[in-house]
Amino acid sequence: MRTITYAxxxxxALVEEMRRDPTVILYGEDVANFxxxxxITSGLKEEFGDERVFDTPISENAFVGAGVGAALTGLRPVxxxxxxxxxxxxxxxxxxKAGMWRYAHGGAYKVPLVVRCPSxxxxxxxxxxxxxxxxxxxxxxxxIVSPSNAADAKGLLKSAIREDNPVLYFEHKLLYATKGEVPxxxxxLVPLGKAAIAREGDALTLVAISAMVPKALAVADRLAKExxxxxxxxxxxxxPFDRPAIIESVKKTGKIVVAEESYRTLGVGAExxxxxxxxxxEYLDRPLRRVAIPDVPIPTAAILEQFVIPNEEKIYQACRExxx
Amino acid sequence: MPVVIQMPKLGHAMTExxxxxxxxxxxxxxxxxxxxLTVETDKAQVEIEAPASGVIARLAAAQxxxxxxxxxxxxxxxxxxxxxxxxxxxxxxxxxxxxPSGAPKAAATGASRGRVIASPRAKRLAAERGxxxxxxSGSGPDGMITEDDxxxxxxxxxxxxxxxxxxxxxxxxxxxxxRIQAVGARNLTQSWQQVPHFVQMVRADMSRAMxxxxxxxxxxxxxxVTDLILAAAVAALRENPRVNASYSDGEMLIYDRINLGIAxxxxxxLIVPVIHDAQSLDLAAxxxxxxxLAMKAxxxxxxxxxxxxxxxxxxxxxxxGVENGTPxxxxxxxxxxxxxxxxxxxxxxxxxxxxxxxxQIAIAYDHRGIDGATASRFTTRVKQFLEDGVNPAxxxxxxxxxxxxxxxxxxxxxxxxxVDASYGxxxxxxxxxxxxxxxxCAFLGALGGCLLMSLRVAARVRKAPLGRASIRxxxxxxxxxxxxxxxxxxxxxxxxxxxxRLVEVAERGCHIRALIxxxxxxxxxxxxxxxxxx
Numbered sequence: 001m002r003t004i005t006y007a008x009x010x011x012x013a014l015v016e017e018m019r020r021d022p023t024v025i026l027y028g029e030d031v032a033n034f035x036x037x038x039x040i041t042s043g044l045k046e047e048f049g050d051e052r053v054f055d056t057p058i059s060e061n062a063f064v065g066a067g068v069g070a071a072l073t074g075l076r077p078v079x080x081x082x083x084x085x086x087x088x089x090x091x092x093x094x095x096x097k098a099g100m101w102r103y104a105h106g107g108a109y110k111v112p113l114v115v116r117c118p119s120x121x122x123x124x125x126x127x128x129x130x131x132x133x134x135x136x137x138x139x140x141x142x143x144i145v146s147p148s149n150a151a152d153a154k155g156l157l158k159s160a161i162r163e164d165n166p167v168l169y170f171e172h173k174l175l176y177a178t179k180g181e182v183p184x185x186x187x188x189l190v191p192l193g194k195a196a197i198a199r200e201g202d203a204l205t206l207v208a209i210s211a212m213v214p215k216a217l218a219v220a221d222r223l224a225k226e227x228x229x230x231x232x233x234x235x236x237x238x239x240p241f242d243r244p245a246i247i248e249s250v251k252k253t254g255k256i257v258v259a260e261e262s263y264r265t266l267g268v269g270a271e272x273x274x275x276x277x278x279x280x281x282e283y284l285d286r287p288l289r290r291v292a293i294p295d296v297p298i299p300t301a302a303i304l305e306q307f308v309i310p311n312e313e314k315i316y317q318a319c320r321e322x323x324x
Numbered sequence: 325m326p327v328v329i330q331m332p333k334l335g336h337a338m339t340e341x342x343x344x345x346x347x348x349x350x351x352x353x354x355x356x357x358x359x360x361l362t363v364e365t366d367k368a369q370v371e372i373e374a375p376a377s378g379v380i381a382r383l384a385a386a387q388x389x390x391x392x393x394x395x396x397x398x399x400x401x402x403x404x405x406x407x408x409x410x411x412x413x414x415x416x417x418x419x420x421x422x423x424p425s426g427a428p429k430a431a432a433t434g435a436s437r438g439r440v441i442a443s444p445r446a447k448r449l450a451a452e453r454g455x456x457x458x459x460x461s462g463s464g465p466d467g468m469i470t471e472d473d474x475x476x477x478x479x480x481x482x483x484x485x486x487x488x489x490x491x492x493x494x495x496x497x498x499x500x501x502x503r504i505q506a507v508g509a510r511n512l513t514q515s516w517q518q519v520p521h522f523v524q525m526v527r528a529d530m531s532r533a534m535x536x537x538x539x540x541x542x543x544x545x546x547x548x549v550t551d552l553i554l555a556a557a558v559a560a561l562r563e564n565p566r567v568n569a570s571y572s573d574g575e576m577l578i579y580d581r582i583n584l585g586i587a588x589x590x591x592x593x594l595i596v597p598v599i600h601d602a603q604s605l606d607l608a609a610x611x612x613x614x615x616x617l618a619m620k621a622x623x624x625x626x627x628x629x630x631x632x633x634x635x636x637x638x639x640x641x642x643x644x645g646v647e648n649g650t651p652x653x654x655x656x657x658x659x660x661x662x663x664x665x666x667x668x669x670x671x672x673x674x675x676x677x678x679x680x681x682x683x684q685i686a687i688a689y690d691h692r693g694i695d696g697a698t699a700s701r702f703t704t705r706v707k708q709f710l711e712d713g714v715n716p717a718x719x720x721x722x723x724x725x726x727x728x729x730x731x732x733x734x735x736x737x738x739x740x741x742x743v744d745a746s747y748g749x750x751x752x753x754x755x756x757x758x759x760x761x762x763x764x765c766a767f768l769g770a771l772g773g774c775l776l777m778s779l780r781v782a783a784r785v786r787k788a789p790l791g792r793a794s795i796r797x798x799x800x801x802x803x804x805x806x807x808x809x810x811x812x813x814x815x816x817x818x819x820x821x822x823x824x825r826l827v828e829v830a831e832r833g834c835h836i837r838a839l840i841x842x843x844x845x846x847x848x849x850x851x852x853x854x855x856x857x858x
Contacts, residue, residue, distance in 0.1 A: 254445045254471055285445035285471040286464065321465075 007176040013157035028080030060090040084117035098166035099141030126297035148213035150180035155190030193240035201229035254285030264292035442469035454498040532713030556709035570656035571693040585634030779830035791815030
């Protein structure tokens with residue numbers, strides 16, 4: 001297997017799927033001539049031509065809406081937002097159109113749309129640094145994935161493009177440069193709705209999402225040295241959510257910490273807590289602990305940003321508390 | 325202000341109760357009078373009803389938890405009150421009742437705050453392994469008992485049990501006594517240790533008693549052998565009041581009221597419901613009351629008052645085939661009577677051996693207040709009543725005349741919608757829940773029954789051929805009766821016109837039909853059924 005970056009993995013997925021299926025098209029702000037704000041799409045216009053890869057005006061509402069239309073009429077558009085935060089700008093098209101129209105038209109149409117959403121705090125302040133997955137988990141009809149490594153980034157994007165329902169694909173900005181092994185197989189897919197056990201253990205279940213996964217694995221290493229072998233679960237898909245994976249792990253461990261880069265209130269951790277109340281209450285031996293952004297905007301100043309974003313130390317402390 | 329449901333004092337001696345089952349959860353709506361939970365006291369399981377309508381704001385105790393009398397069980401936010409507002413008001417009420425701050429705080433253990441704080445996982449493991457959480461101290465946050473705490477205790481216990489002595493006995497499982505069983509164990513220990521017992525045994529020839537019973541039951545009564553024994557006990561107690569008594573600190577407390585405890589075996593253990601004031605009941609009434617109590621015991625509907633203030637207890641284990649035994653008194657009662665199985669035995673009757681149904685009776689007495697002679701008088705009197713066929717009560721009841729008075733007596737025990745109806749020797753149950761006939765259906769029964777009788781009478785008068793006849797009577801499903809539909813099926817060779825006339829006459833002659841108001845839609849259909857082929 002080759003070792004490539006998370007960014008290269010995303011690009012490979014796009015290229016392979018565009019070669020495989022001529023109905024896959026790609027557009028967004030600066031994706032064609034500039035190669036994308038994070039340089040993911042450089043060279044794609046040259047290979048696939050400006051009918052399949054093109055730039056749009058600065059109106060998320062317009063071009064995501066156009067994506068819904070293209071999807072309804074038989075194409076498989078991949079639309080790139082420069083920042084996941086702009087999902088709020090195009091909320092009507094995402095929530096009310098993409099999410100609902102297949103249902104609203106009695107299944108007469110499919111909406112095979114992928115919206116790529118660069119997420120995460122990276123010194124870009126409150127309006128460009130969010131991980132807004134939880135907001136959209138609440139909206140019916142949308143599938144949501146948040147890969148944490150290069151292999152999943154590729155496999156999930158390819159599955160998302162082949163999916164007949166709209167998928168919000170959250171790619172964390174701080175993961176672009178991270179490297180990992182990625183299979184060569186052009187049909188390597190990661191199924192939507194299936195969690196990964198990133199590390200097996202029985203002392204505690206640590207659920208980590210997106211950029212929290214590498215931090216969680218570091219915490220697991222540190223705890224292992226102290227004699228606590230914890231299990232790290234990467235849900236990968238937030239919708240559909242792999243409930244059994246988490247329930248089974250908690251049945252084994254009785255303790256759970258959820259680390260996420262969303263706001264704490266009604267975040268992914270809150271939903272996981274509700275699932276446990278419903279399906280695993282009698283297996284819990286400690287209260288649920290959530291490590292998340294306190295309910296404040298993400299500051300621009302680096303030191304303040306680091307103060308609110310969950311880091312290794314905060315995750316470690318939450319685990320230690322439950323392991324005491 | 326929210327309404328708080330507290331652990332009620334359901335009996336004189338009650339100090340605490342166990343929350344057996346919640347019927348409502350936090351957030352559920354409740355209507356006044358709806359059952360919210362079942363509480364188990366030392367004597368009975370009792371449903372506690374909502375004192376007001378609203379929403380359950382909070383449940384203060386978990387299932388299985390023991391709560392002191394007066395302790396908080398649940399808080400109801402009244403209609404129009406939000407749950408938050410109710411809880412705030414409640415918190416304020418509690419805060420104002422708290423001792424001043426600075427008062428020492430209870431040490432954090434699993435049992436602090438009067439209830440066991442344990443993680444759900446720990447509770448599950450404890451239940452699996454039969455470990456009592458109340459004795460454990462918790463190592464979790466706020467003294468919560470965790471899985472590890474339970475596991476440690478369990479391993480220590482197992483180690484202790486499987487430790488040194490070879491052949492040590494390790495139980496396969498532990499079964500905790502139910503609260504009723506536990507209280508019984510305590511009381512019986514006390515009785516056995518403190519009451520000097522002596523037991524007298526006699527054998528009674530039951531021929532006449534059994535004849536009396538057959539005669540009664542042939543007249544529609546449902547008298548059991550136990551009922552006869554109860555009646556004999558009452559009659560003998562009336563004549564020997566010193567047996568209907570309790571010993572207390574140098575004196576005998578002798579009672580006028582004969583409150584008869586009947587030991588009843590239930591899946592939850594032995595329960596002893598009480599027939600109060602049996603001195604004023606005849607055999608039929610004792611029989612009816614005993615049947616009612618047995619049914620309530622089976623349905624777990626006994627109230628604490630059904631179980632209190634017995635002065636004498638009868639235990640009939642005859643149905644189990646046991647012939648004799650040495651019973652233990654339920655202190656403070658002075659005596660307890662045990663009846664065995666009725667078996668054919670060879671008795672010497674007038675100098676000759678004869679096979680007779682015979683029963684052995686063993687009566688245990690408290691020797692502190694009853695001497696052997698007093699006991700003997702009572703014991704032989706019981707025997708004599710049974711051998712005489714439980715005269716005079718049974719004879720009186722056996723000669724009951726057909727009852728023709730248009731009068732029904734109904735009584736509501738008060739703890740449910742149940743109503744006991746009686747008409748002469750006949751008894752039935754009306755119930756708005758599902759324990760008996762609901763009133764509308766009782767009316768439909770009266771209507772259909774009366775129509776069929778009326779039809780039969782009309783046919784007799786006219787000498788019209790009429791075989792089987794049946795009615796299905798129906799009313800609208802709910803609420804006031806607005807429609808009545810009667811489907812009559814008759815087996816007859818009458819032609820259509822004559823049948824029509826006969827039915828018309830029957831309807832006119834039916835007293836119940838005449839009660840149905842003009843504005844109620846009444847419809848009758850008539851259908852023929854084939855004569856039975858043979």
